[in-house]
Amino acid sequence: MNIAIDVMGGDHAPKEPVQGALEAAREWPDVELTLVGDEAKLRPLLAGAPSNVRVHHAAETIEAEDEPVRAVRRKKDSSMVVAGTLVKTKQASAMISAGNTGALMTTGLLVVGRIAGIERPALASMLPSASDSGILALDLGANMDASPQQLLQYAIMGSIYRSRVDGIERPRVGLLNVGTEPGKGNELTKACFPLLEQAPIHFAGNVEARDVLKGACDVLVCDGFAGNIMLKSLEGAASFIFSALKTEFTRTTLTKLAAGILKPGLSRFRKKMDYTEYGAAPLLGIDGLVLKCHGSSDAKAFKNAVRQARIAVNNRLVGAISDEFSKWEAGEPK
Amino acid sequence: MNIAIDVMGGDHAPKEPVQGALEAAREWPDVELTLVGDEAKLRPLLAGAPSNVRVHHAAETIEAEDEPVRAVRRKKDSSMVVAGTLVKTKQASAMISAGNTGALMTTGLLVVGRIAGIERPALASMLPSASDSGILALDLGANMDASPQQLLQYAIMGSIYRSRVDGIERPRVGLLNVGTEPGKGNELTKACFPLLEQAPIHFAGNVEARDVLKGACDVLVCDGFAGNIMLKSLEGAASFIFSALKTEFTRTTLTKLAAGILKPGLSRFRKKMDYTEYGAAPLLGIDGLVLKCHGSSDAKAFKNAVRQARIAVNNRLVGAISDEFSKWEAGEPK
Numbered sequence: 001m002n003i004a005i006d007v008m009g010g011d012h013a014p015k016e017p018v019q020g021a022l023e024a025a026r027e028w029p030d031v032e033l034t035l036v037g038d039e040a041k042l043r044p045l046l047a048g049a050p051s052n053v054r055v056h057h058a059a060e061t062i063e064a065e066d067e068p069v070r071a072v073r074r075k076k077d078s079s080m081v082v083a084g085t086l087v088k089t090k091q092a093s094a095m096i097s098a099g100n101t102g103a104l105m106t107t108g109l110l111v112v113g114r115i116a117g118i119e120r121p122a123l124a125s126m127l128p129s130a131s132d133s134g135i136l137a138l139d140l141g142a143n144m145d146a147s148p149q150q151l152l153q154y155a156i157m158g159s160i161y162r163s164r165v166d167g168i169e170r171p172r173v174g175l176l177n178v179g180t181e182p183g184k185g186n187e188l189t190k191a192c193f194p195l196l197e198q199a200p201i202h203f204a205g206n207v208e209a210r211d212v213l214k215g216a217c218d219v220l221v222c223d224g225f226a227g228n229i230m231l232k233s234l235e236g237a238a239s240f241i242f243s244a245l246k247t248e249f250t251r252t253t254l255t256k257l258a259a260g261i262l263k264p265g266l267s268r269f270r271k272k273m274d275y276t277e278y279g280a281a282p283l284l285g286i287d288g289l290v291l292k293c294h295g296s297s298d299a300k301a302f303k304n305a306v307r308q309a310r311i312a313v314n315n316r317l318v319g320a321i322s323d324e325f326s327k328w329e330a331g332e333p334k
Numbered sequence: 335m336n337i338a339i340d341v342m343g344g345d346h347a348p349k350e351p352v353q354g355a356l357e358a359a360r361e362w363p364d365v366e367l368t369l370v371g372d373e374a375k376l377r378p379l380l381a382g383a384p385s386n387v388r389v390h391h392a393a394e395t396i397e398a399e400d401e402p403v404r405a406v407r408r409k410k411d412s413s414m415v416v417a418g419t420l421v422k423t424k425q426a427s428a429m430i431s432a433g434n435t436g437a438l439m440t441t442g443l444l445v446v447g448r449i450a451g452i453e454r455p456a457l458a459s460m461l462p463s464a465s466d467s468g469i470l471a472l473d474l475g476a477n478m479d480a481s482p483q484q485l486l487q488y489a490i491m492g493s494i495y496r497s498r499v500d501g502i503e504r505p506r507v508g509l510l511n512v513g514t515e516p517g518k519g520n521e522l523t524k525a526c527f528p529l530l531e532q533a534p535i536h537f538a539g540n541v542e543a544r545d546v547l548k549g550a551c552d553v554l555v556c557d558g559f560a561g562n563i564m565l566k567s568l569e570g571a572a573s574f575i576f577s578a579l580k581t582e583f584t585r586t587t588l589t590k591l592a593a594g595i596l597k598p599g600l601s602r603f604r605k606k607m608d609y610t611e612y613g614a615a616p617l618l619g620i621d622g623l624v625l626k627c628h629g630s631s632d633a634k635a636f637k638n639a640v641r642q643a644r645i646a647v648n649n650r651l652v653g654a655i656s657d658e659f660s661k662w663e664a665g666e667p668k
Contacts, residue, residue: 144512144519144520144521145520176563178475178478178558178559178563178566185478186478186557186558186559187478187479189559208566208570209562209563209565209566209567210567210569210573211570213570214570214574224512224520225512225520225523226559226560226563228512228543229510229512229563229564229567230543230563230564230567232512232542233544233546233563233568233571235544236542236543236545236546236547236568237547237567237568237571237575238575239544240547241571241572241575241603241607244606245599248600248602248603249596254595255595255596258591258592258593258595259592259596261588261589261592262583262589262592262596265582265589266582268582269575269582273575
């Protein structure tokens with residue numbers, strides 16, 4: 001299989017993506033990696049590169065501050081759009097990028113194209129949870145307003161992802177809501193609930209935001225607005241608490257000493273809470289695999305993204321989603 | 335002034351509400367307190383009660399599990415409905431209850447009645463913040479779906495409350511959103527933003543959930559769904575973090591020792607985070623003051639609610655809201 005990596009995107013491009021790619025190429029010799037970017041900049045980084053790594057030159061770069069749709073339309077020779085074209089033309093089975101999120105979603109939609117029957121592709125991110133497997137949330141801010149039908153599609157795609165890529169046998173799908181009882185919620189979630197009950201998924205019912213981190217489900221569906229409010233509340237609470245603890249812990253020499261003893265445990269926990277550690281976010285509903293790495297990704301994160309892509313391609317993730325929605329299109333019983 | 339207290343509502347009724355009322359009556363001799371409830375049950379608790387406390391008998395009680403609208407309609411002689419009637423008939427300036435939230439909102443709406451021009455009353459709750467003044471949020475789950483116009487009304491009412499009751503001169507009103515830039519958000523917040531810009535308030539713009547606890551505003555407006563997702567995410571993150579810390583802190587004898595030293599600081603902080611410590615929630619937009627105490631309120635919380643009611647009545651909170659919305663009704667420039 002061939003995986004294309006946009007090595008010009010992200011805060012540490014091209015050094016970290018290239019290094020991550022080289023490590024991945026050494027670990028998985030069955031994968032061909034195509035590094036897409038400015039050849040002149042990449043060559044010096046490729047000394048001793050294994051034979052399953054090649055460079056595909058792309059002269060332009062989409063920047064973080066570029067307006068997504070315009071950038072994708074105009075920068076046809078950007079590393080991101082070229083990587084998308086490789087997926088579109090089946091020269092690559094997957095693409096990985098840490099670049100501009102909006103531009104990557106646009107590349108997925110306009111360059112690679114969506115799977116027939118999918119209303120709106122969804123960017124699915126991992127949230128940390130008490131269990132180590134995390135929670136796949138669709139979505140956390142990419143599409144602000146969603147219809148009940150779109151949430152239903154998110155649920156099905158997320159469920160297939162977790163079973164195919166993470167090996168969870170019957171992924172529990174939860175609907176983010178303000179209470180666990182079926183009648184709870186706003187107009188959107190009340191209309192969505194019965195659709196999820198009848199969907200070809202293991203629907204675990206409504207999930208309250210306070211139970212998400214406890215690992216109440218494997219897939220969480222929500223509109224992007226509510227999802228983003230949840231994500232930023234979790235982040236805000238964590239940052240507020242840790243900064244307050246710091247104040248308390250540095251109050252006296254004795255508390256400083258005590259805090260020093262507890263520091264390794266605190267660090268271990270903070271690392272676990274860091275959702276950027278949980279791998280790349282797949283853009284689901286696209287007719288090809290598109291993985292979004294966090295902008296601050298280092299070599300290890302890129303290597304992990306290759307691991308994810310490799311599993312997804314080997315387990316026919318995109319084909320499985322496509323099969324499910326072609327049944328759907330044909331009006332078969334779901 | 336006369337303040338009616340539904341002493342039959344909440345987890346610790348009637349003991350704690352009565353005790354809180356007695357303490358308040360002693361502290362503020364200018365306030366007349368009317369305890370509404372089952373006289374036979376109350377009498378034994380009233381030994382040594384000061385002369386500004388009296389009992390108004392009500393034979394029934396609305397229970398936590400009662401269906402709100404039905405309960406208010408049928409239990410005409412319940413302590414909650416009777417207290418509402420005292421406000422409606424101007425025998426009391428305010429009512430306080432720790433009972434069934436839905437029933438209290440219904441009592442406000444159906445028994446006391448709304449202020450002319452108010453589309454939907456809002457239950458305004460205090461959130462903790464880094465500053466000690468907290469954030470008044472409207473609302474956190476009472477009305478699931480809201481229109482831009484309703485959020486505008488929340489903003490104005492919340493602003494008047496913070497200035498009249500908490501003495502904040504120009505309360506900063508924030509719109510809960512997924513980014514701070516004006517164009518951000520879902521359909522609701524994008525439509526609401528320009529309304530808030532033109533409102534007779536100090537509009538501080540969009541506020542992200544992660545900045546709420548930092549005290550980015552004094553009044554936060556949001557639909558009940560988003561507000562509740564935020565609240566429960568904050569709670570969930572706090573509970574998740576503290577339980578993980580407990581695990582880390584009890585790992586060895588040494589960490590236990592260290593944790594013991596830090597315990598007072600931790601407890602102080604947890605208390606500050608506890609939003610139930612932040613007083614009663616006013617039901618704004620009702621033509622009379624209605625305060626909701628947390629179900630688990632103790633005597634101190636009831637006493638604090640009397641303090642809040644006393645300030646609100648002295649500073650003509652309800653009159654000020656009514657004045658603002660009568661201008662509104664008359665179509666005056668806002």
